[in-house]
Amino acid sequence: MPLYHNEDQAMLAETAAQFMGEEGAIGKQLRHWRDRECKDGFGHALWKQMAEMGFTGLLVPEADGGLGMGHVEAGIVLEEIGRNLTPSPFLTSSVMAASALAHASDEARGRWLPGLVSGDSVFAVAIDEGAKHRPERIATRAERSGNGFRLTGKKDFVVHGASADMIVVAARTAGADSDEDGVTLFAVPRDAAGLGHNSVRLVDSSMASQLTLDGVELDGDAVIGEVDGGRAVLDKVLDAGRVGAAAEGVGVARGAMDMTVDYLKQRKQFGKLIGEFQSLQHRAAHLYSEVEIARAATIKAQQLLDGGSEHASLMASVAKAKVGKAAGLSVKEGVQMHGGIGMTDEYDIGLYMKRDRALAEFMGDVYYHADRVARLSGY
Amino acid sequence: MADLDAFRSETRAWLEANCPPEMREPVQSEEDVYWGGRRATFKSDAQKAWFEACRDKGYTVPSWPKEYGGAGLSPAEAKVLREEMARISARPPLSSFGIWMLGPALLHFGTEGQKKHFLNQIARGEIRWCQGYSEPGSGSDLVSLQTFGDDQGDHWVVNGQKIWTSYADKADWIFCLVRTDKANKYQGITFMLFDMESAGVSTKPILLISGNSPFCETFFDDVKVPKSYGEGIPAQVGEVNRGWDVAKYLLGHEREMISGADGGARTSAIGAAMKRASGELDPLLRAELAMFDVDALAYAAMGEKFLDEIKVGKAHPAQPNMMKYAGTELNKRRHEMFMAAGGSTALEWDSEETRGGARAREWLRTKANSIEGGTSEVMLNVVAKRILDLPGA
Numbered sequence: 001m002p003l004y005h006n007e008d009q010a011m012l013a014e015t016a017a018q019f020m021g022e023e024g025a026i027g028k029q030l031r032h033w034r035d036r037e038c039k040d041g042f043g044h045a046l047w048k049q050m051a052e053m054g055f056t057g058l059l060v061p062e063a064d065g066g067l068g069m070g071h072v073e074a075g076i077v078l079e080e081i082g083r084n085l086t087p088s089p090f091l092t093s094s095v096m097a098a099s100a101l102a103h104a105s106d107e108a109r110g111r112w113l114p115g116l117v118s119g120d121s122v123f124a125v126a127i128d129e130g131a132k133h134r135p136e137r138i139a140t141r142a143e144r145s146g147n148g149f150r151l152t153g154k155k156d157f158v159v160h161g162a163s164a165d166m167i168v169v170a171a172r173t174a175g176a177d178s179d180e181d182g183v184t185l186f187a188v189p190r191d192a193a194g195l196g197h198n199s200v201r202l203v204d205s206s207m208a209s210q211l212t213l214d215g216v217e218l219d220g221d222a223v224i225g226e227v228d229g230g231r232a233v234l235d236k237v238l239d240a241g242r243v244g245a246a247a248e249g250v251g252v253a254r255g256a257m258d259m260t261v262d263y264l265k266q267r268k269q270f271g272k273l274i275g276e277f278q279s280l281q282h283r284a285a286h287l288y289s290e291v292e293i294a295r296a297a298t299i300k301a302q303q304l305l306d307g308g309s310e311h312a313s314l315m316a317s318v319a320k321a322k323v324g325k326a327a328g329l330s331v332k333e334g335v336q337m338h339g340g341i342g343m344t345d346e347y348d349i350g351l352y353m354k355r356d357r358a359l360a361e362f363m364g365d366v367y368y369h370a371d372r373v374a375r376l377s378g379y
Numbered sequence: 380m381a382d383l384d385a386f387r388s389e390t391r392a393w394l395e396a397n398c399p400p401e402m403r404e405p406v407q408s409e410e411d412v413y414w415g416g417r418r419a420t421f422k423s424d425a426q427k428a429w430f431e432a433c434r435d436k437g438y439t440v441p442s443w444p445k446e447y448g449g450a451g452l453s454p455a456e457a458k459v460l461r462e463e464m465a466r467i468s469a470r471p472p473l474s475s476f477g478i479w480m481l482g483p484a485l486l487h488f489g490t491e492g493q494k495k496h497f498l499n500q501i502a503r504g505e506i507r508w509c510q511g512y513s514e515p516g517s518g519s520d521l522v523s524l525q526t527f528g529d530d531q532g533d534h535w536v537v538n539g540q541k542i543w544t545s546y547a548d549k550a551d552w553i554f555c556l557v558r559t560d561k562a563n564k565y566q567g568i569t570f571m572l573f574d575m576e577s578a579g580v581s582t583k584p585i586l587l588i589s590g591n592s593p594f595c596e597t598f599f600d601d602v603k604v605p606k607s608y609g610e611g612i613p614a615q616v617g618e619v620n621r622g623w624d625v626a627k628y629l630l631g632h633e634r635e636m637i638s639g640a641d642g643g644a645r646t647s648a649i650g651a652a653m654k655r656a657s658g659e660l661d662p663l664l665r666a667e668l669a670m671f672d673v674d675a676l677a678y679a680a681m682g683e684k685f686l687d688e689i690k691v692g693k694a695h696p697a698q699p700n701m702m703k704y705a706g707t708e709l710n711k712r713r714h715e716m717f718m719a720a721g722g723s724t725a726l727e728w729d730s731e732e733t734r735g736g737a738r739a740r741e742w743l744r745t746k747a748n749s750i751e752g753g754t755s756e757v758m759l760n761v762v763a764k765r766i767l768d769l770p771g772a
């Protein structure tokens with residue numbers, strides 16, 4: 001399979017670029033909701049519009065009412081989300097929760113997927129239990145109780161947690177905190193008794209929850225996948241999240257880069273366009289190279305994931321780490337090359353910097369993923 | 380798809396039958412590389428058998444048309460062959476400037492007669508070529524070159540000096556940039572082909588910091604270059620005085636080649652091998668190796684994407700410059716990591732255990748990667764100007 005978009009994918013990219021460029025534009029969404037201190041951090045109307053576009057159910061199988069497409073297609077939408085800094089629950093709902101629900105019972109799929117596809121529901125995923133992403137360690141406990149489970153523990157960095165109708169929670173049904181086995185995934189509805197939210201606004205104006213699970217009682221059918229065998233599903237959710245966050249990061253990187261390169265062609269100092277200064281040209285060209293490479297790695301990871309390759313998980317970490325580096329470079333160079341106005345709230349380049357910082361942490365940062373690449377490679 | 384699957388299994392079977400086990404071992408030294416040419420010798424029977432099998436199948440240049448010595452593979456088939464060769468770590472059967480540089484230029488600009496004649500020679504490894512571009516006063520600013528060809532009707536008389544001519548002392552023929560109009564900077568250069576055995580051509584090897592001497596000063600002293608090598612086979616590629624277009628086109632392919640985009644050793648991860656070799660890695664070295672491996676594996680994907688796109692005309696025409704920049708900077712870093720992981724053993728210069736200081740010599744050699752074929756700074760200039768469209772670049 002060639003490593004570029006086929007005709008259908010190129011068409012989807014055009015559609016997504018146009019839709020996000022108009023409906024998802026920074027002024028219309030990010031600034032709008034931020035300036036109103038919106039409790040969700042995104043607009044539900046846009047989420048419904050994304051459903052009408054068919055985006056919400058991209059990864060949901062056709063039998064479940066979705067489009068049955070793959071991570072390449074989801075990545076196309078995410079890249080445009082990134083480029084426009086569009087706040088939406090797409091990554092947590094349509095990519096991560098959808099990947100989890102693919103392994104759920106008919107009943108659970110019937111309960112949750114229609115709302116996902118229609119854009120009436122929002123989903124979140126609760127994995128982290130501290131300030132840093134450490135999915136190898138799951139301490140939240142799920143004990144058998146009646147014919148169901150009782151969940152106790154704390155979760156961190158649950159993006160869109162407070163807006164979610166259902167949260168996919170990774171908990172431990174057996175073994176010690178760092179054991180590979182003994183993990184189980186649960187679909188926790190928003191109104192579950194004992195579920196507490198502390199909703200916090202992050203640097204990029206997105207909303208994330210610190211969850212407390214204080215003896216949350218769930219039926220047995222809340223289990224997604226196998227009891228004690230949830231690690232396999234969790235790994236799929238993580239890979240989907242890594243590759244998805246990478247794709248969004250590519251969009252952030254490209255958006256910031258394009259803005260900056262445009263600025264170099266407009267701003268004059270010393271009687272010249274600043275884009276004529278070779279020191280800036282070389283940095284811009286280096287940035288272009290890094291961003292192109294990060295994008296190639298991301299598309300490769302998407303293709304491997306869609307093809308079910310055994311190398312997909314390694315490449316997912318390569319992509320997340322590489323995008324972390326490239327997008328970080330893009331926003332930093334972006335602010336610097338804008339000079340003083342790059343520091344102003346009025347200019348969008350700073351918004352890219354903030355979004356990049358949040359995305360860099362989401363599903364593991366550069367250091368986590370570079371370390372994971374080393375571990376998977378055997379050192 | 381079904382056709383491609385069939386092609387894959389055929390290819391796999393063919394490689395199994397024809398690629399000797401020795402030819403699946405990593406290249407250890409220059410002798411392991413077969414360059415072809417009049418004076419070529421094989422290092423081993425395996426090297427000979429592998430070369431001949433590929434030559435007869437058209438696999439020295441798989442995507443060239445059959446009438447020019449290739450196998451006429453489609454881009455998708457060529458990719459399958461590349462993947463299958465990489466899967467068993469098969470060595471390239473034949474390496475040559477003819478394949479990487481002159482061939483593509485001839486395919487694009489050559490006459491039918493030139494293609495039939497020269498491309499078949501290249502594909503069959505009969506003639507080894509060298510590249511006469513750089514001059515003492517014209518490196519990055521190549522277009523300022525001074526070597527002059529005086530028009531004498533049915534031939535030119537060429538005088539001047541080239542420098543950094545890789546393998547000039549081993550090559551049979553040269554593709555050479557020669558000024559044929561002093562009044563016209565860009566449209567006064569002719570892309571000439573001639574025999575290095577012509578009277579008046581002499582070479583003087585230059586010693587590199589690696590202690591090897593793979594390149595030369597090349598002198599032309601009243602060298603008579605005939606304008607034609609037979610019916611439909613002119614000595615120049617493209618038109619007289621329009622050699623700059625050919626030169627630039629060729630540089631695109633040269634940069635593609637130096638970038639290592641086609642995978643293999645230059646794009647693979649190295650951390651695990653360093654750990655096996657050293658037993659224990661310092662934590663910070665391990666961290667740097669991990670960061671390197673991220674970049675290397677990401678670059679491998681970029682190489683794949685670039686080659687896929689270039690085959691169907693989707694790549695930006697200046698993209699080889701970006702690839703050359705990224706690929707060579709990465710390769711230099713790779714060898715810095717090798718040296719760091721190797722410690723004092725990697726410093727040995729002529730011991731037998733280090734195969735004559737191979738690691739140190741190769742480390743030094745890679746420093747040229749970001750100079751030869753156009754420097755990193757020049758690559759960045761081109762990307763800034765042609766891809767990012769920055770002003771005044």
Ligand SMILES: Cc1cc2nc3c(=O)[nH]c(=O)nc-3n(C[C@H](O)[C@H](O)[C@H](O)COP(=O)(O)OP(=O)(O)OC[C@H]3O[C@@H](n4cnc5c(N)ncnc54)[C@H](O)[C@@H]3O)c2cc1C
Nearest residue numbers: 267268269270274277278279280336337338339340341343
């Ligand atoms: C927080 C803050 C506080 C400030 N406080 C004050 C203050 O109290 N009083 C005051 O007078 N000013 C103040 N400034 C302004 C500050 O001095 C300018 O922002 C600074 O001199 C850069 O000018 P500029 O913003 O116009 O950027 P520009 O000059 O437009 O630069 C844009 C980009 O082009 C690059 N560039 C420009 N020329 C060249 C060149 N020749 N070669 C290579 N690159 C070049 C710059 O490095 C930069 O990356 C403040 C700025 C900030 C951000």
Ligand SMILES: Cc1cc2nc3c(=O)[nH]c(=O)nc-3n(C[C@H](O)[C@H](O)[C@H](O)COP(=O)(O)OP(=O)(O)OC[C@H]3O[C@@H](n4cnc5c(N)ncnc54)[C@H](O)[C@@H]3O)c2cc1C
Nearest residue numbers: 510511512513518519543544545747750751752753754756
């Ligand atoms: C191992 C090796 C093999 C080679 N093989 C061949 C061969 O087979 N045939 C052949 O013809 N040539 C060959 N070359 C020559 C090679 O192409 C030149 O070395 C190269 O083009 C640079 O030219 P230069 O050495 O004159 O450096 P210069 O052009 O003098 O450059 C010196 C420094 O200035 C920088 N610089 C120059 N111009 C600019 C600019 N506009 N902006 C910013 N920085 C600039 C360069 O990047 C470099 O860092 C080979 C070189 C090496 C090292």
